[in-house]
Amino acid sequence: MNSTEPTPSPRQVELLEAAYRYALEHGLADLSLRPLAAAVGSSPRVLLYLFGSKDGLIRALLERARADELDMLARVRAADLDTAALSVWEWLAAEEHRALLTLWVEGYARSLVDATGPWAEFAEATVRDWLSLLAGAQSDDERDTPVGEARRTRALAVLRGGLLDLLATGDADRVGAAVRGHFAAGGGPPPALTVSPGAS
Template sequence: MTTTGTPPSARETELLERAYAYSLEHGLADLSLRPLAAAIGSSPRVLLFLFGSKDGLIRALLNRARADELALLDRITGQQLAPGLEVVARELWKWLSAPERRALMQLWVEAYGRSLVDPDGPWADYARTSVEVWLELLAKAQPAAERRTARGRARRTAVLAMLRGGLLDLLATGDLKRTTAAVEALLDQ
C-alpha cells in the first residue's frame, strides 16, 4: 500500500478501510480526493502522501476489494480437499448474490469494465488478473488429475463464466430468484 514498501501504518490501514467503505457506496469511476478525504476524516494531502497518487489509492482500493473475494475463495476451497467445482460454485453464488455484497459486486464490475477500456490507468490488468486468480483458486476445487487437463481448465472457465454472467444479470435486474434458478440449472447439468 505504501509507496515505500514498508508495512502500512495503523492510520494508513484505517484510512484505507474508510475509503473502501466510501468507494462501496459511491464507486470509483468519478472518485475525487477532496470529497473522499472529507468523508473519511482526512485530507487530500495525507491521502497523496500515504498512497503516492490518486491512481495509487485506486489500486489500493482494488486490492482491498480483491482481498474480500480471495478470502472467500480460500475459505471455500480450504475446507476440504477438492470439494468439486459444483460445490464451490454454489457457495460462490450464495456469497456473490447476497444482498449485503451488492455494493462490492458493483465495485468489482466497475473495476473490471474500467480495466478493459483504460488498460494503462490504475485499473490496468484488473480484469485479466481477476480471471487468472479466480481460475487458479477454482482449480483447487478439482481433483489434481482433472485440474491439469484441458477439460479441467475448460470446466473451471465455464463455471467462472456462468457465475459472472449470472452476477451481471442479477446486478442489472435485481432478480435473485431467476438468476439463482439459472445458476442451479446449469450446475445440475
C-alpha cells in the first residue's frame, strides 16, 4: 500500500501477511478467494471489504513481495558494481528465498502481458529498483555515462538470467559458478556490436 492510502488496520495487516504466506506457497496466477480465505481464517467477503476487490488484494500482495525485494536491496553495501552484483546473487541463490523469487518471477511475467490489471508496471518497477542499486555501487565518474549504464544493465541481465535458470533447474552449483565467474572476472564495457557484411 502506498503512502497516499489510509493506514491499514491491524486486521488488514494481519490478513495481508497471512495471505502473503499463502501466496508464497501457492502462487498468484490462479488465486481463488474462497480457499485463500479459509487458509487465513477469514472469509471472501471480509477480504473484499478490506482490499476493495480481488485485484486490490493481488496488488497488495505484489507490493508486499516488492517490499521484501527492496529490503534486500537496501542491505547491499558494496564498493563497486561487481561486488554489489555478487552480493545480490548470493541472496538470490539462497534456498530459503526460492518461494519469494518464484512469486517475483510470476508477477514479473504477468505484468508484461497485463497492462491494466494489478500486475501492471510490476516488472518495470523491479527493473528500476535493481538498476538503482547497481548504479549506487558505481563511481561518480562512471554512473552517468553510457558505459556505466551499459555495465549495470548487463549485470542485471546476468543476474536475472541466472535466477531464471536456477528456478527452472535447481542447479545451484552450475548456475552459481557461471554467475560468480562473470562478476569475479570484473566487468568492463560490453564489446561493440559488429555485423558481418551481408548479414540479414
